[in-house]
Amino acid sequence: MTQLGEGVHCATIAVDDVEGINVLFFKLVDANGKPLRNIPYKLVKSGASAEPTHLAQGKTNSKGKTTVASTTNDEEIDFYVTWAKLKMNKGFLKD
Amino acid sequence: MPLKQPITAKNDQPRKTQKIVCDCSLLWSLAHQFTYLRLSDEVADNEYKLVDLYSARAKRIAATYARFYLETEDGGDKDKIGRYYWMALGAFASKTVACLLDSVQLQGMYMAFKTVPRGLGQGNMWLFTDIAASHWLYNNHRNNFDKGMMCGENRDAKTLEDSVKAITDDLPWSKESIAAIKYFKPSADIIKGFKLIKKFEEETDDETIRRHQLAQLIAIADHEQGAILQPLIYDNPDFACWADLQRKISYKWTKWALPAYEITFTHACDIDDEQLKSVAPDDMIVEDLQSRMEWISDVAVVFHDLMLTKNTYMAQELQTIAGGVNTPDAPLVY
Numbered sequence: 223m224t225q226l227g228e229g230v231h232c233a234t235i236a237v238d239d240v241e242g243i244n245v246l247f248f249k250l251v252d253a254n255g256k257p258l259r260n261i262p263y264k265l266v267k268s269g270a271s272a273e274p275t276h277l278a279q280g281k282t283n284s285k286g287k288t289t290v291a292s293t294t295n296d297e298e299i300d301f302y303v304t305w306a307k308l309k310m311n312k313g314f315l316k317d
Numbered sequence: 318m319p320l321k322q323p324i325t326a327k328n329d330q331p332r333k334t335q336k337i338v339c340d341c342s343l344l345w346s347l348a349h350q351f352t353y354l355r356l357s358d359e360v361a362d363n364e365y366k367l368v369d370l371y372s373a374r375a376k377r378i379a380a381t382y383a384r385f386y387l388e389t390e391d392g393g394d395k396d397k398i399g400r401y402y403w404m405a406l407g408a409f410a411s412k413t414v415a416c417l418l419d420s421v422q423l424q425g426m427y428m429a430f431k432t433v434p435r436g437l438g439q440g441n442m443w444l445f446t447d448i449a450a451s452h453w454l455y456n457n458h459r460n461n462f463d464k465g466m467m468c469g470e471n472r473d474a475k476t477l478e479d480s481v482k483a484i485t486d487d488l489p490w491s492k493e494s495i496a497a498i499k500y501f502k503p504s505a506d507i508i509k510g511f512k513l514i515k516k517f518e519e520e521t522d523d524e525t526i527r528r529h530q531l532a533q534l535i536a537i538a539d540h541e542q543g544a545i546l547q548p549l550i551y552d553n554p555d556f557a558c559w560a561d562l563q564r565k566i567s568y569k570w571t572k573w574a575l576p577a578y579e580i581t582f583t584h585a586c587d588i589d590d591e592q593l594k595s596v597a598p599d600d601m602i603v604e605d606l607q608s609r610m611e612w613i614s615d616v617a618v619v620f621h622d623l624m625l626t627k628n629t630y631m632a633q634e635l636q637t638i639a640g641g642v643n644t645p646d647a648p649l650v651y
Contacts, residue, residue: 246328248335253466258339261347268325275480276363291335292328300323301337305346305480306354307364310487 246292248301250282257286261303265291268298278304318342319478341468344458345501346478348450349485351391355381355449356442358646367488368646371438375415376644378445383408383639385452387632392456400517401452402530403510403537405631406620408638409582414441416586432559436550439490444545446488447501448537455511462511469511474500497548506540531621538613543606551604560603578603580616582623584637595619 248265250258262278265288280289291299319342326335356374357365368374384390386404388397414437455462455469462469474495477485485491495501513533520526550556578597581588588594595616602608624631 244328244331244333246326246333246335248324248326248337250337250339252461253338253340256460256465258343261343266323268323272323278363287334291326295328297328298325299328300325301335302322302324303320303343303478304363305478305484306350308353308357308484309360309364309366310489311367311369 243293244295245290246297246299248288248291248299250286257284258282259284259286261286262305263288264302264304266300266302268300270300272300272302275302276304276307318476319346319482322479341461341466341471342476342478344454344461344466344468345450345472345476346481347457348454349446349477349481351453352446352449353484353488355642356445368644370647371434371441372415372418373644373646374438375411375418375441376641378441378449379408379411379415380639380642380644381445381449382411383635384642385449385456387635387639389639390456391453394456397518399526399530400514400533402517402534402624403448403541404452405624405635406534406538406617407448407541408635409580409620411441411445412584412638413580413586419586432553432555435490436553436556439494440546440550442489443494443498443549444541446485447498447545448507448541450501451503451507451511455514463515470503470508472501472503494549497552498545504540504544506536506544510536510540527621527625530624531617534617534621535614538617539610542610542613547606551606551609557604564602578612582620582631582634584634593623 248263250261250263252258259282261282262280263282264272264275264277264279266272282288288301291301318340320337320339324335324337326333353367354365356377357367360366368377381390382404385393385401386398386408387393388395388401418434418437451469451472458468461467474482474485476482486495510533513529513536517526517529517533520529578601579594581594583593595612597603597612601612
């Protein structure tokens with residue numbers, strides 16, 4: 223029995239254990255269905271602005287998957303691959 | 318084809334995974350991004366600025382080639398050192414370009430004529446985009462390079478992801494460069510070069526390995542000279558005119574004002590030891606591919622011999638060149 227003041231571990235709840243709650247992921251694969259890992263991405267509610275577009279939320283894992291994109295039933299999510307921004311000086315003799 | 322973004326999915330099932338199928342466009346876009354970020358400084362989170370100074374770009378390019386050879390680049394494998402043989406020669410060559418760009422002669426010329434430094438800067442930068450991107454892809458997405466989606470044979474700058482294509486199209490000299498090199502369509506020579514890299518990886522006999530290395534060096538040299546540098550700079554009438562003028566002046570007067578065509582196998586710009594350099598013959602017609610390749614074949618033999626007889630020295634020089642990967646830009650670019 224747990225004594226008063228004793229530390230307790232947090233419960234680990236697998237997403238499959240939660241009945242009635244939908245969970246959405248994205249997964250990047252190549253044309254042969256093999257996962258593409260380490261791809262930077264951004265997830266936003268569908269229709270919302272993705273600015274700043276160059277800042278990633280994360281990278282796809284070894285299975286090509288994102289983190290949980292949504293736990294709200296029937297919610298729509300937009301997925302973007304993110305790319306760095308590049309500035310160039312186009313002054314005299316520089317191109 | 319590039320991804321049509323955004324890709325939207327509805328969370329309407331207990332555990333839904335929305336698959337997004339990508340092709341070579343995404344992988345080549347990552348590879349292109351690697352090349353132009355290497356020539357840039359980070360100024361904010363994932364925001365970069367391209368360095369202006371041609372010689373700083375050339376030093377970073379030389380460093381990147383050296384890092385690929387030394388297997389210290391992104392996705393490298395120390396157990397496979399020696400497979401990217403051309404990269405070692407390319408490091409010395411790009412270092413030489415940096416020295417030329419820094420030389421008094423060229424700085425003087427820079428103020429009066431733009432043709433030569435521009436030609437060197439343009440050729441070096443777009444060759445780098447071509448060759449370093451291929452090696453990065455081989456290092457990081459091997460399963461889709463010469464197997465899987467076969468991206469090594471399927472490259473097209475027209476189908477890069479939108480953001481990367483916009484940047485690539487905006488890079489210096491892009492208008493006259495990308496079309497000239499056929500949108501990076503792989504040549505038979507570069508495909509052969511990568512097949513020889515694979516053979517190197519599978520071979521265990523030292524003699525055969527060395528044969529593969531030299532053959533790979535020649536195959537990629539054929540590609541870079543014939544498919545990239547020839548259309549990029551040597552077919553440019555202004556550059557050819559300048560090269561012709563240089564020959565006439567060189568024959569009549571001293572060469573004090575003109576940089577010699579030579580490559581030195583040292584991290585420094587020059588070296589007295591004649592064994593560590595190769596100077597082009599006076600009768601070389603630099604803008605003529607065949608004439609130039611005759612000298613480059615000689616360079617390859619000298620380099621190959623040095624890599625065997627002075628391997629420790631060559632590795633040390635490459636390590637030093639690799640240290641230039643973050644060469645700073647100049648506060649004021651002339």
